[in-house]
Amino acid sequence: MMMDWLIAGAVIMLVAAALSGARFPRVWLALTLAGTATLLATAFWTLGGGAEWDWRSSFAVGGERIHLRLDALSAWFLALVAVVGGGGAVYARGYWPDCEHPASAGRGRTWWSMLVLCMSLVLLCANGLHFLMAWEAFALSAFFLITLERERRETRAAGWLYLAASHAGTLGLFAFFSLLATKTGSWELGPMRDHAELAPLFWVALFGFGVKAGMFPLHIWLPSAHANAPSHVSAIMSGVAIKMGLYGLVRFSGWLPLPAGAGWVVLALGAVSAVLGAAFALAQNDLKRLLAYCSVENMGVILIGLGVALLGTANGDTAWGRLAMAGALLHVWNHGAFKALLFFGAGSVLHATGTREMSRLGGLWRAMPWTASLFAFGSAAISALPPLNGFVSEWLVYLGLFDAAASHTRVAVAIVPATIALGVTGALALAGFVKASAVVFLGAPRTQVAVHAHECGWWMRAPMLALAGICACLALAPAAVWPFISRVLVGWRSAWSGGKPPASLITLGYTHLALAASLTVAAIALWFRSRTNGVRRALTWDCGYALPTARMQYTGGSFAALASGWFGWVLRPERRLHWPRGPFPRQADFVERIPETVLERVIGPVGDAVMVASAWVRQRQQGSLPDYILYLVAALAAMGALVLFGSI
């Protein structure tokens, strides 16, 4: 009963927020925060062992009665929606205020609440029809958020690409849900493991949800959308929205019977997404694009976990599958937290300097120490470095992988490459984030904009601090969230009775505490030691070069050149180089562009072919009446032939 009221309240508050957004920013902020807080409360109530909430409406919408359910799995994702939704709302107040964006600020607020609402509804709906409705509504509100800055051509292009890709996915879901409905005879969703004939549907779902989840070959929309959207939007898109696709996969892989190859395919896709996502991220020169590709990578990590779990269920609900699944779920939260943090950081850099081009930045730590340190924290976390939260989840996935490999069953064929891929991914991600944070925040400012940067205000700083705090908690007390995870696991596979957290996880928590403490102590100690010995500021020695200029610093491109060179076969970098010539060389320049390989080398040609067909059809309709009559006759003949050979 209380839950009914809470959720109804949350929905009403969010709707009210959407309505008030255009005119009353304060009211909007209050309502959104209240709504998300309520959602968070319900989520934790459910995760904390509260009964599964299940509600059916007395009235029908679209011919079906509304059926909402909140179980541990939904709650797990709902918590993420609530946290980032609330944090982003606060951030937006500082980042996208009316004074700077009179045209779009109000629109942005409205669609923000809509987005949060629709994502929550996606998580709650237990009826295929309404799930689809909420899904598409969520996709559309995301589209309107991405195109807030619609005066810019590239923003419009990115928004359209997103919309097109997402609609392709949605049509896949059309097929998925209508097949489900025809085979089960109703739109109701729920466990249906006993219908063996439903197994092939998993592939349709994999496409439909995979597009949204941004797994590798289907990720085409993701980089440009995340890069061109306003940063708080990028944060929720990358931290939460793509997780909706993942939610769909987890949800229906839990409810449907699975085809034989499911685990293998998901594992392979995960490995590919992880490695290539990291490689693409390393090669980017646009800060937000880098972060976007890194989302592909992290989705890959999560998918690896999911794939191992699916293999585990296929081999009799093994313990290693369970570990990997736990890791994947935890990584959902972790990635949500630090990816949002990083996008907020990138946003305040963009806000302060007006550029996302890393080669124009540098030395920002002096102007914006808060952002710099928070971004560094986020980078360390997302590179899965102990003692931070990213490591905990990857560690769980690793445990699953190692145990699976040690089980010496035939799954090892897939597990071993996946493990190595995960290791390589870690190293690549580390390189990428050293590059990102160092090129942006360290060294000397490369351009004037970097010199005149300013620290972001508290509206933007507070959410970053909150997210960093969440990361720290998840890092230092991972065992505390285990009960939640185990409830989700039981919800996913009833065979997996949750039980206590693995002893090693608790130990890891303590180790992290000790490690964090000693790191701080050591750093401070060394600082004091240097102080007592005396610190002298001097120009970078740089092998005795007397006049270093900012332009001489290592750029992001040169930093990444070595490692991304090994991935040249897929990155296909396009370089334009003018060598300096003659005794007094005038100008020499070097331009490098990293294309969207899949989009430009695969989707592009297909699209061109279709456009050729379209042009051909247009050629047939040039306004000549006799032709039109001819088509009439042709249709007559065709139908006649069809009837003739049909009736025989």
Next chain:
Amino acid sequence: MISILEFLARLAVWLFLAPLLPGVINKVKAWVAGRRGPPVLQLYYDLARLWHKGVVVSTFASPGFIAGPAVAWVAVLAAALLLPLGPLGTSLSFRGDVILLIYLLALARFCTAWAALETGSAFEGMGAAREVSYAVLAEAAVITAVLTLSMQSGSVSLSAMLTPSVGPGAVLLAVGLFAVLLAENCRVPFDDPNTHLELTMIHEVMVLDHSGPPLAAVLHGAAMKLLLFSVLLVQAVLPIGELSVAAASGAMIGGVLLVTVAVGFTESLTARVAFRRVPLLLTTAFLLCVFALLIAWKGGAA
């Protein structure tokens, strides 16, 4: 109480024995070259001197310039403490600690690279770039090696998984890990610790601007890393588990010295390869580990 004492003893072993190894290596190199060479304890003197020296910090550098080396040092030390010392075992052991060890080394790498990039020097940027890039390949090799060990032993915790199998697998693993050791510690043929041509260096060029206590931390950390890898290598290939304590410790020390001497000989007999061939070497090491893995897998299956 006992445990605390034991922990302190372990700490002492790592802290005080580590700087010995570079000395030994240099001695061997000098001996091969027919020189007298610096005393074995040279690094101790250097560290002591540096610890009392003042610090010169680049004008661009942030506090991270000092914090980086400290964090890296702690990370390496922590990784070392996770590693069991043959018969003495380890003070802290849990499932998956080996992954923690690998990622602690990654943390160290992150901090060194970070500190290098603080100065905005092109050379140090170059060094950092090489460090993180080659680490990608080294990481693959390390993960594979660890995977091999865990498949052999069916366990994921260091104390249990360092039970080597005798035979071709061990040899392959030994060679592979040795190559990884050379790469990770920036020894010839991957890097030349005492060249003076900055363009050709990896690790040394990253620490160009460090001085005083931070530099001491960096050097000591590097020494510990070297010791760590040699201990790991020794335990990974020498079946010392079933020997008596004394014999085991003897074997350990002998093994570590052997590895050190081997490093010294490699350094004096081979030249640093061209940078574009480094990936080739690392890939070879990776493949060696893969073959070891395959053998371990078959062994486990049989």
Next chain:
Amino acid sequence: MKELLLIIVPLVAAALAALWPNNRTRPWFLPVAALMHTLLSFGLLLYPPEAPFHAWFGYDPLARAMLPAVSLLFLGCAAYGVPYLQLRSERSNRVFVPAFLAALGLMSAAHMARHLGLLWIATEAVTLSSVPLLHFNNTPRAFEATWKYLLVGGTGIALSLLGSFCLGYASLHGGGTGDLTFAGLVAQGASLSRPWVLIAWVLLLVGYGTKMGLAPMHTWKPDAYGEASGIVGAMLAGGVTTVAFTAVLRVRAVVEAAGAGVVANRTLLVIGLFSMLVAALFLLSARDFKRMLAYSSVEHMGILSFGAALGGAGLWAAFFHVWNNSMTKGALFLSAGNIRRAAGGRTVDEVSGMSVITPRSAALFVMGLFAVTACPPFGPFFSELLIVKSAFGTGHGWAAAFFLGCLLLAFFGLTRVVFAIVYGRPRQAAREMDPKFRETLAVIVPPVLLLLLSLWLGLFTPEVLRQSWTAAVQQLSPTP
């Protein structure tokens, strides 16, 4: 005989309008007659009259399932027509208004015609009555459009007359006594001579398909819609096409009774999917947003005949889609009319940034776009989803996949054009164009209402409509 009022009222109104002297007040005939018509048709929807077996006109379940949608759409157009015609006061509407009203009456007649010949005559009359509407602007372009509409449509109509004759001959040959009411023909059933029935089906499908605008007989559509004013376009897209669809369905029932239902369904399926494909290909590279609407209408006709080909649940969904299509198309055409007025141009090269110049109409246009591309929560989403579902249910898996593919391509094309027109920077030229045009409530409210109707239809489909569609399905294929 109340239902005959549906025909009489508009025709009388048309006559009066023709006699009415004042050019400024004449347009008011439109909403008044439309309102009466709507009330009447909905009254009959709620309290369906008996349709005597052999009656030539009858408000039978099929008419009941379709006609109210048309009169709703007409009401919207009529309400919009008043301000529109006052805006166009430079041209006399002495012909326009009567013709428009006559079209309504004749459409009602065509919907209610239960006699083969009468159906044909009514349809033809609708065609003729819409000729002056197309010619309203009296420009060379309008003339060309009219000429093509007349000749292509006329040929189609002639073919369908031939088809009707063939069907009649089939009944004669089967020993019929010259009773050409559909009820009679269905009753004659299997005794109809099969070859003649098949010939008749092909001729009638192509003939009425031409009026529906199924590819490849759609060629008149973009010209007509492109040149006609918004209300006429809406009327053609939501009303006249519906008439032709009704005709096809009535004939199909006879063919099914004659035992050739499978063949009929196959032809419907093929031509429906072909229309969707062709429309999608045209949409992909469309530049003119009024012609774009025409192709979208072609696509939806394809959807309708695909649904009809599936029979049963598919047919039910097709009726549902007729309603949604009428409402959304109406909203789209009317808002497009506003944009066209304000912008002066009609291609993406001339028009852009309308969200700045005409914010309301632009927002409407975008909403209509999402409605027509089957985005929830608008009606078409539900009907198309149901069609897909029944396609899968009847084992047409690949056809359904093809259907979805065409929907996707069409979505690409439509969104491309609409966003290009609505967003972006406004052309300077567009600002000065047609200062007479203002976004008054009178031109905004009708499309808004139509859109809301489509929303309401989708979310809370009234029970009476649901069971009227079920009844219509029952009437058309009594054997479940």
Next chain:
Amino acid sequence: MNDWLNLLIGLAMGLNLVALGTSRLPSLIRVAALQGMVLGIMPLVIEHELRLLAVAVAIATVAIKGLVIPALLRRAMRTANIDRDLHPLIGFLPSLLLGAAGMIGAVVLASRLPLLPEHHESLLVAGSLASVLAGLLLLIGRSKAISQVCGYLILENGIYLFGLLLIHSVPLLVEGGILLDLTVAVFVTGIIVDRIQRAFDSLDTRKLTVLRE
């Protein structure tokens, strides 16, 4: 009486060929008019007892198809001063051959279709099919609007012929159909003529291609 009928139908079919063969617009118009008149009187030949409506329809047909429309077309032709369709889309010889082939095909098809006994030896079906084909051929093959109108008229004549099959059983349908079809013809012609009067345009359909993709 059937042979009378068949004679007339044969005449109509012959006229189809003439229409397809001629390049001069006046003769084309004349042919269409003649065919219209020939068909117009047919009901009177078929009917046993003369009903008023039948007579009315016959008179209307003859009047409109034989006199009104041709007159209109001639005037239009004069104002636009064209009297030849010089550049047909399908040449005259090919269209003639096609028409002949169509005629043969029509006869064959008619003989294979199941017919009521009283229609067995009549040429109605064959004639109507042949005329429909001829009309379509003209519509597809000619470039001048006026010749297309004539094609449309011939197409209608074919349908009218078929309608005669049913004139006993369902006179109302047939006659209603015929009348309305006539109005279409009038409409088509009227619009053309009106256009030509105002724009002095030759109405070459190749010029009527402003509306295109």
